[in-house]
Amino acid sequence: MVGNDIVDIELAKRQSDWQRPRYLDKIFNLQEQQLIYASNEPTIMVWKLWSMKEAAYKLYTQVCPSRFYNPKAFTCNLKNGETVRYKSFLCETNTKTTIHYILSEARLKNKLTTSKVINLENISHMNQGKTFEKEALKLFATERKYLEKNLKYAKTPFGVPLIYYKSKKYNISISHHGKFGAIAIA
Amino acid sequence: MNKDELIAKLKPIIAPYVQDEEAFKNLTEDTDFVNDLKINSANLVDIILDIEDEFNIRLENEDMEQMLNVRSAMAIVTSKLNS
Structure with a gap:
């Protein structure tokens, strides 16, 4: 978390x-x-x-x-x-x-977290959600050494983003303000 | 003040902070400030201060807790005006 x-x-x-x-x-x-x-x-x-x-x-x-x-x-x-x-x-x-x-x-x-900042300046409002999804999956795959094709992105009813790896799920966090987006995984 | 009058007073208070104009055009009691109107959460404080000034009331932190949509903003203002 x-x-x-x-x-x-x-x-x-x-x-x-x-x-x-x-x-x-x-x-x-x-x-x-x-x-x-x-x-x-x-x-x-x-x-x-x-x-x-x-x-x-x-x-x-x-x-x-x-x-x-x-x-x-x-x-x-x-x-x-x-x-x-x-x-x-x-x-x-x-x-x-x-x-x-x-x-x-x-x-x-004592939990470790990893963050990535993305620049959303040239990405239209419509495509921002997709960009977060793509970048989150990429970050998670790189950090955990999982194959991206085994990962799935979703959101809880409260809007918390999740990544599924097979049957396990991991909460992640995303934030967006102005030109910048950030993704954090634990 | 009836519901329509109250919404008519709230709309110009909310307007300057709205990031999704389409959702604002279709504003109803169910409209969510953050999820629908895409209002920045730091600007919710501005809306609360503007509401306080407009209606000459003061909102406590407990009142703010549920201020996430038009319906709850209306309920809070109504209860303060009647107290």
């Missing part, structure tokens, strides 16, 4: 004004807001914490299939690595920040 989230930094700056009144307070607790205000790059910190919460939410909903919207209840901690807590659920995250995107992966303790 794995959760991921990618933020296209340039698009996030255009799409969301985190400085509008009450915005931060809806998503971030006081400790998180302190991290944002203490940061040299507050905008990057906003989207880093956001992507950690989103990735953790996606992992949580694989563990407990459900759907809801409560980003504030997922609390980030940046001491001793990255962790996110939701009620009694705790996971690790790993966040990579480049000048173009922020990518978070959420995983259960």
Whole structure:
């Protein structure tokens, strides 16, 4: 099981004004807001914490299939690595920040995850789903050394992507924002 | 305010964040903000803030939890206006 989230930094700056009144307070607790205000790059910190919460939410909903919207209840901690807590659920995250995107992966303790970022700039909306499917199967086949023809891509009723290998199934995670797509497998 | 009046008030609030215009044209109570309108999840917060401003109400985190479709947004606004 794995959760991921990618933020296209340039698009996030255009799409969301985190400085509008009450915005931060809806998503971030006081400790998180302190991290944002203490940061040299507050905008990057906003989207880093956001992507950690989103990735953790996606992992949580694989563990407990459900759907809801409560980003504030997922609390980030940046001491001793990255962790996110939701009620009694705790996971690790790993966040990579480049000048173009922020990518978070959420995983259960001591599990390894692999991510791939894909550029969707020149792919039409209609073909994006197919591109994710193709790239996910390719990544899974390469990482697990399985033949691609033995793999099948599907989604759960909650929209979580899955890969079947013979009778076994593996949850994966996909994320899309602006120019970027990301696939994570565990 | 009846249901049609409420939907008519909600539509211009939702409009700026919609990524699937076709789904927006056919908006009903069952329309899902994320799955149908393809609204970015960070923009759901903007919709919530805009709803608060428009109706002069405040939504708690528990109210936000189910704010995933038009029907639940209507139910939350109605309950706040009546409380």
